[in-house]
Amino acid sequence: MMVLLWIRGVLARRFLRVAGAAAGIALAVALLAAMSLFLADAGASMTARAVSAVSIDWQVQIIPGADPDLIGKALTQAAPVKAAHQVRYADVAGLEAQTSGTTQTTGPGQAVAFDSRYPTDFPAEIRSLSGTLDGVLIAQQTAANLHVGPGDTVSIQRIGLPPAEVRIAGVVDLPDADALFQAVGLPPQAAPQAPPDNVLILPRETWRQVFDPQQQVRPDTTRLQLHVRLDRETLPPDPVVAYTSVAAAQRNLEARVAGQALVADNLGSRLGAVREDALYASVLFLFLGLPGIALAVALTFAVTASGAARRRTEQALLRVRGATTKDILLLSATEAAVAAIAGTAVGMAAASLLAIVAPGLNPALGLDGPTLLVVAIFGLLVGFIAFLYPAWLDARWTTVTAARRTVSRPSAPLWQRLWLDCLLLAAAGLLFWQSASTGYQIVLAPEGVAATAVDYKAFIAPALFWLGIGLLTIRLSARIIASNGTLLRMIVAPVSGALAPVVSAALSRQSGRLTIGIAMTALAISFATSTAIFNTTYNAQARIDAELTNGSDATVFGTADKPAGAHLAALASLPEVATAEPMQHRFAYVGADLQDLYGIDPNRIGRATSLSDAYFSGASAAGTLALLAATPDGVLVSEETVQDFQLQQGDTINLRLIDARDHQYHPVAFKFIGVAREFPTAPKDSFLVANSAYVARMSGSDASEYVLMRAKADPAELARQASSVLDFDPSLKVADIGQAAHLIGSSLTAVDLGGLTTIELSFAVVMAAAAAGLMLALGFFERRRPFAILAAIGARPRQLAAFLWSEGLLILVGGIVFGLLSGLLTAWMLVKLLTGVFDPPPEALSIPWLYLAVMLGLVAASVAVAVWSARPSAGQAAEQLRDL
Known part of the structure; x- marks a missing residue:
């Protein structure tokens, strides 16, 4: 009866304080539950994106002398396999072709053999640019080097044997060349191996006819791999669990084959990187949410503490009338129960509603029972502690006389006397200075997919600063x-x-x-x-x-033979286009290193793409482009190339460009005027940026392989319009910003x-x-x-x-x-x-x-x-x- 009377009195006389405490608890519970739902959804999104970015899940390289059929059987026993194909590789000393009365040659390369169903199960590995996929295929850059196309003949310089001739049926692009030609079995610390510059793809029977004799003479120049796609429907949505599952299957396969094969686990490497990112996301997003949760908890405590003087007076009156500490805590617990239960219930209901209405969340994913239980217990604990702890302190350490005193001498709390605030800020500054110099490091895995290292200590500094x-x-x-x-x-x-x-x-x-x-x-x-x-x-x-x-909101990627710039007028007239600018994409030799060369109009390129100051070293984007415009033969060089070749600004660099008039590489003098860290569509390591007018004059061709387009509103709609205009030429690829792949x-x-x-x-x-x-x-x-x-x-x-x-x-x-x-x-x-x-x-x-x-x-x-x-x-x- 006493408890019911107390609850009735509390609700009648102190409803605002109880409601305020319940509101604080509801905010904390709802935010914690919603953050948990977001993390589960983010993990599933990361897993889906990681899986979609990997074309070949496993590359199983068979040791010479091992039985491929036994390896295939062990493979199906170790993991759920959706598709597996044999792929043969052979090293070649070079390639040669005679066209238009001239002879072109290349350096070393590789010849690969796929079976007829390989493009169906691994569609991301080969993209047709011209001709047909039935027959001998040549990579786009190799075709440009040899100046050959469908119907031309290429001579393969076999190792230890006379040359063999094949007729080209089509020109293709190899979007996933890094993984396709990776070295299987390298130690984790080894640097990734660059893909070959010259590639031929042969039908399996043709490859056997050409390279079986070479395999007998030089067995070290050929190898056999199984390219495997796992059944991804069985992967758990959580990236950590998915990584554990794939890694366990890989170890199971290695145990079954007993040294007869080497495994490159591309899917596991990618999931491993995402696993680190998922843990990082948990820390990051919880850190962004934890101040809110802590604030809601602090608000709850502040609400209960706002009536501290009145509470002490009431407790003193109860103690004068014979109430024990247990009685006082029981009455406080009833008040806490009202606020905690109401706040927790409202918070859980609000989180459920947010899961439905918040964009980007998948309400079907939901939260598991243990997580919901933890969230509910958290809300109840906050409520009971906020009410019971102050009541216990007053009952335990405050006398009746002191509790009824209306005027008291204020004293500085302990943290003020210790200058804890200044110590926390100093520690935050020190840790921030240490962490900011390292930050978030991204490295490349040996298997050719991204991996991530995380400095978790970096979050201590903002936490200390906030406190x-x-x-x-x-x-x-x-x-x-x-x-x-x-x-x-x-x-x-x-x-x-x-x-x-x-x-x-x-x-x-x-x-x-x-x-x-x-x-x-x-x-x-x-x-x-x-x-x-x-x-x-x-x-x-x-x-x-x-x-x-x-590159831009939408970009049309062409080739040297089929440049996108030829359709610039049609693209610029599209309803959704705000502006369209051409950009050259050529290749140039820096010494013996073949690099991407981008030719631009420095005065106009900024209309179609964003150029950040961070793209360039030592100067702003505007200053660098102005210098390039004022230097017709100027060239911007990537940081890696500057370091590799020990270049100094002002140096003359002789780049070898292919001349459209005789299809041969000729040296062209450029002046090194600046360093480019990044550039739209450029690779991360080595590339060059020059004036398109100078490149066109020195190479005898003003063709622009790419067209960058800025959209008026929706980039996806612009890409659809461009695709409809260019659907007659499959070699032209249109991509919008939403499709950007982060390999x-x-x-x-x-x-x-x-x-x-x-x-x-x-x-x-x-x-x-x-x-x-x-x-x-x-x-x-x-x-x-x-x-x-x-x-x-x-x-x-x-x-x-x-x-x-x-x-x-x-x-x-x-x-x-x-x-x-x-x-x-x-x-x-x-x-x-x-x-x-x-x-x-x-x-x-x-x-x-x-x-x-x-x-x-x-x-x-x-x-x-x-x-x-x-x-x-x-x-x-x-x-x-x-x-x-």
Whole structure:
């Protein structure tokens, strides 16, 4: 009966505080559940993207003398195999062709044999450019070197045997050449092997006729592989579990073949990289959400602590009347149960609703039972601790006399005496300085797929900074308010007028309560600001990353024989095109190294693609392009080439370009004027950028192999329009920015943050408004008696409003100033620490001005509502005093 009476009294007399605590618990539970759902969805998305980026799951190289049939049988027993094909490789000393009365030769290369069904099961390995796929195929660059096409004859310089001639049936592109020609069995620390420059693809029977004799003479020049595609439908959605499953199957196969074959686990390597990214994503996204969860928990504790004086008085009265500590804790537990159960239930319901309405989330994925149980237990624990712990402290350590004392001497808390805030900020600065120099490192796996190394210590710095800036806010706010100085009077003067000295003096006696309100508001605004800025920067940079890979919103990729620039007029007239610019893609020899050469118009290339300052070393993008435009024979060289050839700016570089008039490579003099780290569509390692006019004049051809197109609105629609115009030529490939493939890069930037952004920014706005308005309202609720006394002794409503509005303005100004400053610094730290995730790194933070304006407007509105609702009712001061 006593418990029921207590609950009834609490709901009748302290409903606002119980509801506020329940709201804090609901926010914490809902955010934790929604973040858990997002992480599960992000993991499944990462796994799907990783699997789609790998064409050949396993490459099983059979040791000479082993039985391929036995290896194939062991393969089907070790893993669920969807397709497996034998692929034969042979080294060749060179290739030769005679066309138009001239003879062209190449260096060493490889001849590969696929069976007839290989392109069906591995469609990403071969892309037809011209001719047919039935017969001998030649790689695009090899065809350009030899200047051959369908119907021409190529002489294969076999090793240890006379040449053999074959007739070309088609020209193809090999998009996955890195994996197709990787060296199987190299140690993990070995550098990846570059694919051959010259490649022929022969039917299996033709390969046997040409290279079986070479295999007998030089068995070390041929090899046999099984290319395997696993049944990916059986893969778990979680990348960590999927990696474990694939790695276990690989070890099972190795045990079964007992040294008769070597396995290159491309799928496992990719999943291993994504596994690291998934763990990184967990830390990153939880870090972005944990301040919100911590803020909701802190709000719950602040709400319960706002009535600490009244609670101590009530407990003292109970103890005087014979209540034991157990009785007091039981009554507090009933109050906690009401808030905890209600808050947890509301939070779980809100999370379920968010899973349905938030973009980018898959509600069908759901959360497993253990996760839901942990989230529910978390909410209940927060509620009970928030109510029971203060009650236990007061009952255990506070005497009845001290509890009933209305005036006490304030003392600085221990953390202020130890200067813990400054120590935390100093530690954050030191760790940030250490981590920012390393950041997020991306390396290339020996199997030719991306792998990622993660510096998890990097997240300690923002966490320490967040805690330190919160404590520093309390210290500075308390000092400003308690000192009752000029700054405090200046803040309250706009709403208190002539009463500013009196109001500021009254506020200085409430510094403890006001400081907590300012700190909670500042932390909420900081969370909203840092989350919004980071998410906006992340989304903007992810688009730049994709544009770097694709070239522009939509790009038409052609070849030397079928240049996309020939259709520039038709492409530029498409309804969705904002601008279209041609770009040359040639090949040039730097010494003996064949590199990609891009010819551009420096004055116009920026109309079709974004060129970041981070693309260039030692100068801005605008400055570098202006220098290139002013130097007709100038060339920008990649960092790797500069280091490999020990180049100095101003050096003359003789590049060998193929001349369209005689189809031979001739040296052309270029002047080295700058270093390019990145360039649209360029590979990550070695490339060159020059003036297209100079390249055209020196090579005898003004053809542009690529066309970059900027879309007016939807890049996908532009790509569809371009494809419909060019559907007569299958050698022209159209890709939009949404299709950009990151073979080398972080799958972290491939994760859609739409769901996370909706969740975090929605919670951030709610918590910012709640922290300011609720804390202010609870403070007014506790001070109803002083305001009633002022009204009873003759204070006019305008004079009472001066106290109320001054308190609201103080919390609002302090919260906004400290919150925006700390939020901006936190976002800057996160982006700086994660510079390596973005390719290229961001030049500056992207500020979501509209969101910040809306958020600050809602905070101000919540303060205004709290002040308006706290106004004493006219003529009812006596009745209020009797009630209080």
